[in-house]
Amino acid sequence: MLSIIIPVLNEAETIAELLIHLSENLSGENETELILVDGGSTDGTQEIISAFEYTRFSKPVRFIQFEKGRAKQMNRGAQVASGDILYFLHADSFPPKNFDKYIISEVKKGNPAGCFRMKFDHTHWWLRLAGWLTKFHWRACRGGDQSQFITKQLFEEIGGFDETYIIYEDNILINELYSRKKFVVIQQWITTSARLYEQKGIWNLQYHFWAIYIKKWLGADADELYNYYLKNIKLSKKELSQTAESPEALAEKQI
DSSP states (O other), X not given: OEEEEEEESSOTTTHHHHHHHHHHHSOSSSOEEEEEEESOOOSSHHHHHHHOOOOSOSSOOEEEEOOSOHHHHHHHHHHHOOOXXXXXXXXXXXXXXXXXXXXXXXXXXXXXXXXXXXXXXXOOHHHHHHHHHTTSOOGGGOOGGGOEEEEHHHHHHHXXXXXXXXXXXXXXXXXXXXXXXXXXEXXXXXXXXXXXXXXXXXXXXXXXXHHHHHHHHTTOOHHHHHHHHHXXXXXXXXXXXXXXXXXXXXXXXXX
């Protein structure tokens, strides 16, 4: 079974769109379950999820309230998952048609972990190039917005997501998978939101993302990375008031 795990926090503006997308793009040929782990939403996210009609999932959809923090939320989802394959998905990323078939096929081939190649919902040339580069296996081209599938056995062997990291937790897990040479890039597109780039400025935000990547490479710890994020990336109150996405969710968008 494939367990789809989505951490959410005040996603009322967009969660229905994602749920519709998932329901319409599952193949319907495999056992699947959906687990949404909420970090304390106050905008009606839970009501939207509860009211949604799910059609292609093999088990009833579960909504779990848990402590805020994406690593903590995803680890909690993994703990309760019934599937032998875990698929971690951000709430603003939309996987390709028949994504479950692609994931299960790779696991059957002997590839226990990987992601999809990614494109942004934006036409700027740099974001288009950045998306195109995700087709390659290079470690520098990986990130959480590409989603992450991993067998439950391997996930537990690694110890799950490192909860000391408030940001960059996806990359810590990916680093471990690359060190074990257990990672594959599925050559199908997942589409993710470029809204944070629009809010912060494409080159400004990209510079800070690169800075965090280099800081980690040079040995920065979890606190140093998070403090840099708070100072340079987290949206101001003015920027939050100008976005259509839920302010809390966008402010907590991580690398």
